[in-house]
Amino acid sequence: MAEHFPQPVQQQLYSLNLGPQHPSTHGVLRVLLTLDGEYILKADPIIGYGHRGHEKMGENRTYLQFMPNSSRMDYLSGLLYNHGFCLAVEKLAGIDPPERAKYIRVICAELNRISSHLLWFGTFLMDLGAFTPFLYCFDDRENILDILDRVSGSRLTYSYCRFGGVARDVDEVFIDQTRAFIKRLRSRWPDYHNLVTKNIIFIHRVRDVGIIDKDLARRFGVTGPNLRAAGVPFDMRKVEPYEVYDRFDFEIPTGTKGDALDRYRVRLEEMEQSCRIIEQALDQLPGGAYRQERVRLKLTPPRGDVYFAFESARGQTAYYLVSDGSPYPYRVHVRVPSFGNLHCLTEVLRETLVADTIAILGSIDIVVPEIDR
Amino acid sequence: MGYWKDIVLGGWSLIEGMKVTGRALFKPVVTVQYPRKRLEMSPAYRGHIEFKIFPETGTHGCIACGTCQRVCPSNVIKVQGVKAHARSGKIATHYVIDFTRCSLCGLCVESCPTQTLKFSTEFELAGDSRWDGVVDLVLRMEESRS
Ligand code: SF4
Numbered sequence: 001m002a003e004h005f006p007q008p009v010q011q012q013l014y015s016l017n018l019g020p021q022h023p024s025t026h027g028v029l030r031v032l033l034t035l036d037g038e039y040i041l042k043a044d045p046i047i048g049y050g051h052r053g054h055e056k057m058g059e060n061r062t063y064l065q066f067m068p069n070s071s072r073m074d075y076l077s078g079l080l081y082n083h084g085f086c087l088a089v090e091k092l093a094g095i096d097p098p099e100r101a102k103y104i105r106v107i108c109a110e111l112n113r114i115s116s117h118l119l120w121f122g123t124f125l126m127d128l129g130a131f132t133p134f135l136y137c138f139d140d141r142e143n144i145l146d147i148l149d150r151v152s153g154s155r156l157t158y159s160y161c162r163f164g165g166v167a168r169d170v171d172e173v174f175i176d177q178t179r180a181f182i183k184r185l186r187s188r189w190p191d192y193h194n195l196v197t198k199n200i201i202f203i204h205r206v207r208d209v210g211i212i213d214k215d216l217a218r219r220f221g222v223t224g225p226n227l228r229a230a231g232v233p234f235d236m237r238k239v240e241p242y243e244v245y246d247r248f249d250f251e252i253p254t255g256t257k258g259d260a261l262d263r264y265r266v267r268l269e270e271m272e273q274s275c276r277i278i279e280q281a282l283d284q285l286p287g288g289a290y291r292q293e294r295v296r297l298k299l300t301p302p303r304g305d306v307y308f309a310f311e312s313a314r315g316q317t318a319y320y321l322v323s324d325g326s327p328y329p330y331r332v333h334v335r336v337p338s339f340g341n342l343h344c345l346t347e348v349l350r351e352t353l354v355a356d357t358i359a360i361l362g363s364i365d366i367v368v369p370e371i372d373r
Numbered sequence: 374m375g376y377w378k379d380i381v382l383g384g385w386s387l388i389e390g391m392k393v394t395g396r397a398l399f400k401p402v403v404t405v406q407y408p409r410k411r412l413e414m415s416p417a418y419r420g421h422i423e424f425k426i427f428p429e430t431g432t433h434g435c436i437a438c439g440t441c442q443r444v445c446p447s448n449v450i451k452v453q454g455v456k457a458h459a460r461s462g463k464i465a466t467h468y469v470i471d472f473t474r475c476s477l478c479g480l481c482v483e484s485c486p487t488q489t490l491k492f493s494t495e496f497e498l499a500g501d502s503r504w505d506g507v508v509d510l511v512l513r514m515e516e517s518r519s
C-alpha cells in the first residue's frame with residue numbers, strides 16, 4: 001500500500017502511543033507506533049498494565065474457590081472460561097457429570113459465545129465510526145444476558161458451572177426464551193447485512209486490510225476466528241470434541257484471504273452455527289439430574305497434571321493444572337488466545353496507515369484483561 | 374465505468390442502511406425509564422447474602438458451623454456463635470460480611486448445611502464509606518423484625 005503515496009523527501013520519524021486507555025484498544029493496551037507521516041513503520045504492542053495475578057491466586061485457593069476467578073479472566077465470555085475450567089478439573093479428578101448438565105453447559109456456553117461475538121460486532125463497528133449497529137447489537141445481547149441472568153443469577157461473571165454439573169437447573173421458560181431469542185436473532189441478520197455488510201464505507205475500510213495469512217498465523221499462534229478467516233478450519237470443538245459437541249451437526253466457517261472483512265464474515269457465520277448447536281441441544285436435552293451430588297467441597301484430585309484445551313470466543317484457550325494431591329492446585333496456568341492474536345500485530349501493522357490500525361485492532365477482537373490475567 | 378458503478382452501488386448501499394435505521398424509528402423503545410419503571414428481577418439474582426427466616430422457628434437457622442467462612446474465596450465472612458448450654462448446638466450471634474469484597478460466587482449459599490443463606494434481590498446499594506458495605510446479618514435481621 002505504501003507505494004501509492006509519494007515518499008517524503010526527508011524522513012522524519014516520530015513515535016506515537018496509541019493507548020493505554022484508548023477507547024479502541026479495548027482495555028489497557030498500549031501500541032507504540034513509529035510513524036513516518038501517516039505510515040506505520042513499526043508497531044510494538046505493550047501489555048501488562050492490568051496484571052491481576054489470577055494464576056497465582058489459583059495456587060492459594062481450592063479448586064472450587066478458583067471457580068469465580070475463571071469467569072473474571074475474560075469478562076466477555078466468562079461462562080466459556082468457567083466451563084473450560086470445570087472440564088479441566090473434571091478431567092483431572094475423573095468426574096463425569098450427568099448428561100443433562102452437559103447439554104445445559106453447552107447451551108449456555110454457546111449463548112455466551114454469541115453474546116461475546118455480538119459485543120465484538122458492536123465495538124468493532126464503533127471503532128470504525130458506526131454507532132447505530134452498536135446499539136442494535138446491545139439490544140440483541142441484552143436478550144442473552146436476560147436469559148443467562150435468569151439461570152445463573154449474574155449478567156457478566158457467571159460462575160455457573162460446578163464440578164459435576166451446573167449451579168441451577170434450567171426450566172421450560174429458559175427453553176422458550178432461548179428459542180425465541182434464536183428466532184429473533186435470525187430475523188435480525190437481514191438488518192445487519194443491509195446496514196453493515198453491504199455498506200460501501202465499511203467494505204472500503206476493511207477489505208484487504210490487515211491480512212493475517214496461514215503462515216503468519218502459524219508463526220504467532222493465532223487461533224480462533226482469526227485463524228479460520230485465513231482458511232484453516234481449526235476449531236477445538238471439531239478437532240478434539242469435548243463435552244457433547246461431537247453429537248451436533250455444525251460447520252466451521254472459514255475465510256479465504258484472512259483480511260478484516262473475512263474475520264468479520266467468519267464471526268457472523270459462527271454466530272449462526274452457534275444458533276444451530278443450541279437448537280439441536282435444546283431438541284436433545286435429556287431429563288434427569290443437573291448436578292452430581294457426591295462432589296466434595298474440598299476436592300482432592302489425584303497427583304498429576306492435566307492440559308485441557310477448549311474453544312473460547314476468541315480462540316483456543318487451555319488450562320494447565322498440576323495437582324499434588326492436596327485440595328489446592330500446585331500450579332494453574334492458562335493459555336489465552338488473545339496473546340497470540342495480539343502479537344501478530346507487529347507484522348500486520350507494518351506499512352499500513354494509522355486509521356487502519358484501529359480497523360485491524362478491532363477486527364482481531366482482543367480482550368486485554370485476558371492477556372494480563 | 375467502475376467509478377460510476379461504485380458511486381451508484383455505494384449510494385444504494387447507504388440508502389439500504391438508512392432504511393434499516395428509519396424502520397427503527399417506528400419500533401417501540403427497548404430502554405426502560407429506570408427510576409419510574411423497573412424491570413422484574415431475575416429469581417436467581419445474586420445480590421448480597423442474607424438470612425432466610427424459617428417460619429417454624431421465626432428466626433434464622435445458622436448454627437455457626439463456619440462452613441461458609443471456610444469456603445468463601447474472598448474471605449469476607451466472619452461468624453461467631455455461642456452455646457446456650459453445654460449440650461446444645463451453637464447459635465450465631467454475629468455474622469459479619471464485608472459485601473464490598475464479596476465476589477458474588479454463590480459458594481456460601483450452596484455450601485450451607487442448614488440452607489439458611491439466600492441472596493437478596495437488592496441491587497440499589499449505595500454508601501458513603503466502605504464500611505457501609507460491612508453488615509452484620511444477625512443484627513440486620515433483628516432490626517428488620519422489630
Ligand atoms: S458469595 Fe462467594 S465471595 Fe461472597 S460471601 Fe459468599 S462465598 Fe464469599
Ligand code: SF4
Nearest residue numbers: 435436438439441485
Ligand atoms: S450460614 Fe450456614 S454455613 Fe454459614 S455458619 Fe451458618 S449454618 Fe454454617
